[in-house]
Amino acid sequence: MQVANDGTIGMGPFVAGTWFPPGTGLAILFDAGLWVAAEVRGELRVAVSEYESEYGPGVIAAPGAWADPGDPRFKVYKVVPWTGDPGDTAARIVVPTEVGPEPVDPVIHDSWSRYLNGAAPFGAPVRTWRLPNTTTPDPLDSVDVAGPDVPGTQLLWSVYNDADPARHKNISGGTTPLGIEVRQMVWTLAGDVPLQNSIFMRWTITNRSADTLSALRAGVWSDPDLGASYDDMVGCDSSRALAFAYNATDHDAVYGNRPPALGFDLLAGIPGSYGAAGFAAFRRTIGGAEPVTPQQTLDDLSGLDRDGTPLVNAWNGAPTTYEDSGDPLTHSGWLDPAATDKHMLIGTGPGTLAPGDSVVITAVLMAARCSSALLSLQALETNDDAVQAVWDGTPPGGFIDCPEPVPPAPPGLALAGFGANPARGELVIDLTLGADAPARIDVLDVTGRRVWSRALPTPVAGHQWIPLDRSLPPAVYFLRLTQGTQHISTRAVVLR
DSSP, rough: BBBBBTOOOBSSSSSOOOSSSTOOOOEEEEEEEEEEEEEEEEEEEEEOOEESOOEEEOOEETTTEOOOOOOOTSOOOOOOOOSSSSGSSOOEOOOOOOOOOOOOOEEEOOHHHHHHHTTGTTTTTEEEEEOOOOSSSTTTTEEEEEEEOOOOSSSEEEEOOOOOOOOOOTOOOOOOOOOOEEEEEEOOOOOOOOOOEEEEEEEEEEEOSSEEEEEEEEEEEEEEOSSSSSEEEEEETTTEEEEEEEEESSSHHHHHHHHOOEEEEEEOOOOOOOSSSGGEEEEETTTTTOOOOOHHHHHHHHTTTTTSSBBTTTTOOOEEBBBTTSBTTTTTTSOSSBOOOOEEEEEEEEEOOTTTEEEEEEEEEEEEEEHHHHHHHHHHHHHHHHHHHHHHHHHOOOOEEEEEEEEOOOOOOOOTEEEEEBOOSSSSEEEEEESSSOOEEEETTTTOOOEEEEESSOOOOOEEEEOSOOOSSSSSEEEEEETEEEEEEEEEEEEO
């Protein structure tokens, strides 16, 4: 998934930037971002990130004074926790040697020193780590070292703001700036299938203006494109605080006969909001029919119709703030009536934000892909419960794993992973080539990012053990062996 320093999540240069399963090049999300609306001295103000972001990189130095968005410190920082590998604290850059199905960021992770000097002064999370002391002869000596506070296996951190009036030109926005600064965290966790297919997001919204933000509402907007964009359906489960998208049929023009499902679960909204975890509203929009006034944007965030009147449940006639709140699995309740390009908006609020105060919004993006559209949705909902249990610190229940079908291996080509699965210690890849011809082995993480790659030094037919010249943090990885037009993949787990 691509993440930018202006609040844009999951989108490249106006192309889809989120792929699932990792490494396939199959796009599942076109764009996502944070929406905020509030009243300032009776005036409605909004800030949106929707294709064209109204946020700019950097902090707000004082009310009405924003930092230079071109300052190189205001980048997206990528850091990993200490896992015992000395390379964890150093920058790791890998220049791609071949073109894959997805763009490859050569920055595997930044150094801790760059993070501490460039991100920490602006609010990035830090902690003290106990690391080996390499300046003494005693191998048991250790020393306290400041480093990033990474909640999982990798953290992406950035800061942006809406203070520049020139950036407020989105059709759904276009107001005077709110004066908010947003510190954004995106991270992954290691674990079973539900966590492997999840990406966590947190927005810390701080009021840097001199005015109180009243009737504050925030939202997570998204444009899910489950392969082909024209056959998508959406809905919500307010009891789970979950917004979801699923395919209308069991065949998709891009994904074929295994169409996926995608969901955003609101883990924490504005305190005091109505609904589970502050999940106060859900609205569906057909692509191209976004709000065209700030008031319509506020109405969407509030779960109202575009004229400010209450939504009416098309199934039972009752007023509601949750559109498409029925259950597609049982075909009951208010369901999305037609398949086309769809956008989703989760709303939370209202609240109040005094000058200098902050509010934290947390969500998780999840995906599942099984043998039918509804089975993918069922897996998404079941796995959402497991992720929620992990978040709540309670024992997770069961989950649904729909492994990708394994195509027949090309003649003589085999890939047994790291030999042991799960693997520990020094890692070697167990593989077999079917011919004397150049071959390459790639190791990808669960986001599809290539973390290690080598052309085989002796590409001759037969069995080989290929050692990795670096350690890997504990996590799930995908190994891909390519020889000519043939390739084979497998999944492997590394433990501490």
